[in-house]
Amino acid sequence: xxxxxxxxxxxxxxxxxxxxxxxxxxxxxxxxxxxxxxNKPFVFFEGPPSSNGLPGIHHVMGRTIKDVFCRFxxxxxxxxxxxxxxDTHGLPVELGVEKELGITKEDIGVKISIEDYxxxxxxxxxxxxxxxxxxxxxxxxxxxTEDPYVTYENKYMESVWWILKQAxxxxxxxxxxxxxxxxxxxxxxxxxxxINQPGCYKNVKDTSITAQFRIKxxxxxxxxxxxxxxxxxxxxxxxxxxxxTALAVNNNVDYVVVKTHNQYTGEEVVVVTxxxxxxxxxxxxxxxxxxxxxxxxxxxxxxxxxxxxxVLVGLFYHQxxxxxxxxxxxxxxxxxxxxxxxxxxxxxxxxxxxxxxxxDDAKVAINAGVPPxxxxxxxxxxxxxxxxxxxxxxxxxxxQW
Numbered sequence: 422x423x424x425x426x427x428x429x430x431x432x433x434x435x436x437x438x439x440x441x442x443x444x445x446x447x448x449x450x451x452x453x454x455x456x457x458x459x460n461k462p463f464v465f466f467e468g469p470p471s472s473n474g475l476p477g478i479h480h481v482m483g484r485t486i487k488d489v490f491c492r493f494x495x496x497x498x499x500x501x502x503x504x505x506x507x508d509t510h511g512l513p514v515e516l517g518v519e520k521e522l523g524i525t526k527e528d529i530g531v532k533i534s535i536e537d538y539x540x541x542x543x544x545x546x547x548x549x550x551x552x553x554x555x556x557x558x559x560x561x562x563x564x565x566t567e568d569p570y571v572t573y574e575n576k577y578m579e580s581v582w583w584i585l586k587q588a589x590x591x592x593x594x595x596x597x598x599x600x601x602x603x604x605x606x607x608x609x610x611x612x613x614x615x616i617n618q619p620g621c622y623k624n625v626k627d628t629s630i631t632a633q634f635r636i637k638x639x640x641x642x643x644x645x646x647x648x649x650x651x652x653x654x655x656x657x658x659x660x661x662x663x664x665x666t667a668l669a670v671n672n673n674v675d676y677v678v679v680k681t682h683n684q685y686t687g688e689e690v691v692v693v694t695x696x697x698x699x700x701x702x703x704x705x706x707x708x709x710x711x712x713x714x715x716x717x718x719x720x721x722x723x724x725x726x727x728x729x730x731x732v733l734v735g736l737f738y739h740q741x742x743x744x745x746x747x748x749x750x751x752x753x754x755x756x757x758x759x760x761x762x763x764x765x766x767x768x769x770x771x772x773x774x775x776x777x778x779x780x781d782d783a784k785v786a787i788n789a790g791v792p793p794x795x796x797x798x799x800x801x802x803x804x805x806x807x808x809x810x811x812x813x814x815x816x817x818x819x820x821q822w
Contacts (some may be wrong), residue, residue, distance in 0.1 A: 450563045463499035469506030473546045503564040509546040600783045622628040634738040637693040645726040651692045655768030663742045663796035664806045667774035669760030673729040681722045695770020747792040758789035777805040
């Protein structure tokens with residue numbers, strides 16, 4: 422006798438309903454725990470979803486993968502306790518509540534008490550709990566939803582503080598710097614999830630510039646000339662140039678030393694750029710500046726020498742805007758470093774690095790031992806050169822950048 426019902430056609434919805442009904446009737450999930458009482462445990466705490474938003478197909482996919490592992494361990498004889506949870510912290514919850522109540526962060530404790538604000542957030546964050554539980558049941562995801570852990574409960578928060586204290590006592594927590602999106606309105610950093618919320622991005626036209634960085638102690642044997650040599654660096658964030666502390670090239674990219682003219686001053690200069698981007702940077706074979714037909718648009722050039730990117734790594738250059746020096750290890754700043762991300766798709770193949778403004782910039786600078794442009798303010802704290810309002814800090818005045 423077959424253990425399974427014979428079917429004339431494949432109706433997946435019907436099959437799913439019948440399997441779920443059988444599991445519910447026989448209490449199969451709880452039985453899988455009770456009949457393994459005393460066996461070696463395999464404990465699973467679900468990475469908690471936030472129930473203030475509706476579930477999507479990506480949640481179904483992620484939970485399916487989790488479920489496969491738990492079922493596999495059950496088949497191996499483990500007692501697999503699976504505990505559900507709810508993530509109840511986060512800026513989106515707070516902003517949603519504030520929008521609904523018509524308040525801002527400054528109104529908390531003034532127009533609304535902290536207790537009432539917290540209560541409103543706790544209510545809002547559990548808004549779609551029933552929808553999530555219904556999905557959990559329908560997709561056949563085995564997890565204990567009757568006794569979930571909730572991140573706003575005191576016992577959960579105290580456990581996190583306890584773990585942090587253990588890490589601190591073992592010397593595993595240190596003060597450092599990271600680059601992350603920041604919300605001046607909320608007064609806090611933002612996660613990648615939060616800045617991917619609807620309405621966070623819009624397409625804008627941005628200005629890009631190409632800047633000349635003069636190399637220190639020109640080596641004629643490297644560049645084939647005795648004149649000053651400039652590295653041409655392209656950037657779409659010109660407002661970060663005062664915080665430049667490095668230039669990134671790619672070890673494996675071919676660069677060329679080029680004789681040309683500065684299109685604004687007419688001065689003859691020798692510059693370095695990626696070979697594959699020559700035609701995007703320059704326009705025509707070299708001629709005297711006064712002989713150019715269109716001095717504003719024409720940039721003539723002559724290739725003097727070809728060099729690999731690794732030859733440029735380690736060279737020092739003159740600071741583009743010598744306003745201040747980094748407060749720490751200034752002697753290691755203003756240096757050419759290797760960046761795996763540097764490509765020859767656009768720009769010049771040389772990338773301006775401002776470690777206090779970009780995560781990639783910070784990472785490559787740290788790896789190369791290049792300091793960020795942090796300076797000491799009036800209280801002795803290390804802060805970025807430009808503050809959140811776009812102004813130079815303290816002694817540098819309040820000029821807007």
